[in-house]
Amino acid sequence: MIADPPIRQRRLRRPAFTATRVTLAILVGLLTLTILPFGGMGAWLIGYVFLVLATCVALRNARRQPGSWLGRRVVRRGLVGLIAVTCVVLVATPAPSNTSDTGSTGGGLLLLVVFLVVLNIALGGATQRVAAAPDSSVDERQEAMRNRAHRIAYVVFAVAVGGTAVVADVASQQTRSWLGWSFRGGGLFAFLELLFVLPAMVLAFLEPEFRPSDVREVMEAPRQSTGTRIALTLLTLTMGLPFLMSVLVAVLPPRTATTIQAPSGPLRQQPGAPSATTTCREFFARRDVGYGVQAALQLHAQVCWDGRRAVEDYGMNQSDCHPDGTDLVTVATTQCTRTTDAKGTLAFTYRTSVSSGLTPFFTRQVTLQLVVDRNGNVLQFP
């Protein structure tokens, strides 16, 4: 790929409003609007967004040296393929049904968009941003190449996007439903992506392999500058972090906090509850699984016993079996039961299966259990 030229050579002057900047502005704006309602997402997601922005800045400023992986034709075509696949996945991703849906749907959509932004920056670097350059910044060869890429992109867009929309809108009720559903979800992002980035994708795909002889004499720096190394590191981190954190859901040991205390409120006096001479205790347990991509499960119950049997005052019903919070994970309840045996021992089991939206094949079974006998001995907690 082409090295960054020495200072004396005319550089591609970046205009104020390029397609990439407009894309970034729209996507960052949409991302912000998407993140804001998800108040419970945690600081890590905000940190991740800053990491993405830092990666984008580093990629834009990285010197592109000859032999740089980013400029090789196979890498450029791989980038184009990745963007195309991401767009297809986006089209198949529905919008979150509500602001509390931070499970697989909302989280997956968010991460796909971030992934796409990073790919766009990398693509711009690989093509020297010729596709978005104004006439004054390119020579006649680059202008012809750029215009040709736009012509091909226009036809591809018209057929692939426009044609699909027209056919889907006319064919049947089912296709019409799919079109409306898709545009309310990830399909809108895919549409914007192709609208702004397709010419750069065509250019990256068609541009010939660079010739080392074209750039050998402008090599002034080591093969990889510090800036390029930093950019590559940040890029690897940005792409790998969501997957790493998803795997941590299954790998990291869960963190548990428990409290047993005297009842903090009045007894609810359930039917069949022991008399006022009974003893009661309030049990609170919280188990956090994963970090960043995480779920918080809790058990908050009050149990009373009188030497004959232990009974539940509150907190051991079906409606109490739900996660306290989820960040980009899906929690499925597999067991929620309360039993009392012949000896008067009360047992409550809340068992779940936790998996990340990005790596649903990595799951973890998490169990919270409370067993109290008729004399108040805690046999199992949590």
Next chain:
Amino acid sequence: MSRQDGRGTTPPTGSERFYNRIAVLRTERGLSRQALADAVGVNYQTVGYLERGDYNPSLELAFRLSELFGVPVEAIFSRQPMRPMSEELYSRTASAGGG
């Protein structure tokens, strides 16, 4: 007729092929590709495309090259494979002297 579409890896067809002496003229004057690119106002990668014949310049660019090298356009570009300049000059000198 030539097509200005920037296709580089596949040489143009026989009817579109232009030969040139850009590399020779550039080397004779001790110009790097970078310097030549700066002088005629193109990207330095374009200089490589021109030298290999993978890109046919516009009339304007051809004349800029002509002015820079101080030789006629037809001395830089040709539809036929070009003989070395020294051979051309020597044969002309010999013809003129022998006449």
Next chain:
Amino acid sequence: MTTGNRARRSVVETRWQRRIAVVLTLAVTAVLGSNLPTSFHGLAIVVVLVLATLDILLVRATGALAFTIRRTLDERETALRDRAYRRGFRLLGAALAVALLLFIASAYVLTATAGPSQNGSTPLGSQINQVISGRWLVAIVELVVMLPTLMIAWVEGDRPEEERGAPQPHLSLLWLSIPALAGAWLLVNALAPDQGTAPSLNSFDTSFPGASCAHYSGGRVVGAQFGATVSLNVEVCWNGTDAFVLGDPSIPLPQSAIAAMQLPPDVPVDNINYPQLDLTSCGADTVDDFAMVSASTCAGTVDASGTLHYTVRARVSVLPGGVDRRDVTLSLVVARDGRVLEQP
């Protein structure tokens, strides 16, 4: 240069004539892509044919350069064509955004100028979800297909006098597309099966004493977005005794509903069952741009078991006089406990 047998000149030869044609094309496209007028009452096909005529004139004026993929284009034509596509692509996003803004703005203008109906009800926008209506589809396709040609027509300079009127026999065949378009429209309306609309996006929170309510909206698409869409838009309440329609005074409330209101004896029933077009409207959401909808009737009856039978009937035809008319019926049956027994 033509000699002797001079070809007839096109209507758009000079640069300014082409630019006027471009402006007219964009204006007609803007009309199609907006909400004004609210309906063409079956005459949208005329607008589409006018648009097609303008398109053909522009394509002929530019020599169909935007659609030429032959390798015999010279370098000037190639550069002009590719430059037009580049500008066209960059403008495409802006054009679609402007079209969307136009659509939304015209909807707001309509709502503001419609005014409240009797008793303060204001008609909302269409409640049936067509995703992309037929006229908007035409506007989008027009922009996508013709934008590069519009760019070339706008940018290209005047040809020399002696080159104007050059014969273009192959482009004359383009005029056949006008009757072809009209024929395709008739065929689609005659042969395309009826379809339902996409699931409704609207939800309401209506209350009625002693009853639960739900809103039902849907439609039947005749002619695959290039005919008409007959709509059903009704608010249904049920109280365990009867299911009934709310917001349409032509459909009387059952006694069980009136009794639940506990009205003073001197208050007429009409005061409580006034028209509420945002809840129940007969034909208000019907889309009849490309075909005419007539004889729309909405009827609701509650049978002895308290089940509501609500039926919308309409007649759709594309030709004047209703020669090719097609009767459309939409039925909604709701039991007294709110179960939907039949829906369009």
